[in-house]
Amino acid sequence: MLASTSQRSTGNTSSRYKSGVMKYKEMGYWQPDYEPAASDIIALFRITPQDGVDADEAAAAVAGESSTATWTVVWTDRLTACDQYRAKAYRVDKVPNTGPGTATEQQWFAYIAYDLALFEEGSIANLTASIIGNVFGFKPLKALRLEDMRLPLAYVKTFRGPPTGIVVERERLDKFGRPLLGATTKPKLGLSGKNYGRVVYEGLRGGLDFMKDDENINSQPFMHWRDRFLYCMEAVNRAQAETGEIKGHYLNVTAGTMEEMYRRADFAKELGSCIVMIDLVIGYTAIQSMSNWARDNDMVLHLHRAGHGTYTRQKSHGISFRVISKWMRLAGVDHIHAGTAVGKLEGDPLMVQGFYNVLREAHNEVDLRRGVFFEQDWGGLRKVMPVASGGIHAGQMHQLLSLFDDDVVLQFGGGTIGHPAGIQAGATANRVALECMVKARNEGRDIDREGPQILEAAARWCTPLKQALATWKDISFDYTSTDTPDFVPTATASV
């Protein structure tokens, strides 16, 4: 295979390296008979070429611009093992339900293989600088989306992965056999430190495992970060003593510089917090640094995916959240917001399950219904706990448990704090709804069908649950998802 590749791309050397501009296809970036090596990184792109650009050339251009090429021939290629370093587009498929006769112009799935030698070990920044570096602004394409990646085991093993992981987090918290429960403190902005800590205490005391800072709570005029940390830890410790259970609050240490983030994280540690939080917007390198810090300090690391919707939501252009999930598992976070399927934020149920599988399984099989295009061996890398947060409530407990199983944090912000009888009642309603549903599932009952009756039965002895069900019984966010798999012909129903 290697022999024929090198023969083909260098066979006509003198014309290949003649000064001037030539098609990417002819420069060796399109190799339909290439068989990817087990050590290659493979990227799957969704390509919408400009009119008049054929699919092979568009795929070759993406391969070129995300690896060694520039717009013109350069003789200095000949000083390198350029055949090896060139990314190879080796397959293009029409995307189902696009092109003539459909509402969407023709799109293509392009498979591109990259030699492992192109990448520095243990650096998401380096990986992304190649794969999504220049190519997304490339003019011959109308749009481009990175759909999935196959990461070779040799590359996976250069990353340290989650500092804690699902198994160790549960052992530290002493919580098994059910999803964890959380809530984001509301209102997001404006509470003083003391009032903020009150909300945290009430939620934890009522039965939640975690409370959480929101993504944009840092250190604002109404509440400086030290004040928040001190009051939140009072709330955590009080709630622990009142319940005999381990509790936590995700202290958001996101700040303008690494130095400041380390300072805040160190203070959280000094106060005895078991978990700190960062936002995706701090960047891949900062995330990897905080992961190292968390590993050194026995701290669970929670990641809020702030900003991802700007590039993950539209199907034609950007990056699938599946790929972000893979990168974040490598980079090493313990929690990541990965969608609810039933709440207020974007997410087709099957696609969201695909993200969860990427985060939680030791080994992913190809699963086109869930948008998973590649088999992926995670090589023992720890598992990331997905977080379902945004517009969910106790009345959906059977759906959430059925979709996501036990290893997930279910976060009911409004669905806790907005309870008519108060925050503790809201928390209790969620915890009772969860435990009765887990119990029923384990007893072999069909919770998809019997879920509402199971909740009503528990509501007969639990007034807070009764009130929660009455308040939110008709709330659903039933909109069609934009990010759906292109394997099944229609989006799965939003429930």
Place this chain on the structure above:
Amino acid sequence: MRVTQGTFSFLPELSDQEIHAQCEYAIRRGWALAVEYTDDPHPRNSYWEMWGLPMFDLKDGAGALLEINDCRKTFPSHYIKVNAFDATQGFETVRMSFIVNRPPEEPGFMLRRQEGAGRTIRYTTHAYATNKPAGERY
């Protein structure tokens, strides 16, 4: 107060029949059941006393219930929990853990605060029950 450790602490106490159903679930999943008891309910008490070894080869939930009831007879006022252990690679941990016995009175915990510099506080959770020696607590 009520210690709310464990998978089902917010529900009414499980009947023997309900405990049996949960044990059957664990056995179906291939998990090994184990019974543990303690009179120190501190949330960071990782090592409750083992009531025998995990029941690796158990095929029937009734066997687990027998052990649970023997443990209850011996320690009627202790906390007793049932753990289900999963030896699958990538887990190798407890997958379910629920309390099946608790003391009639749960005195709860004292929160001690040691004030430090810069408004920091060092917290200690102390179980009132552990003021008495082991064996005389409940």
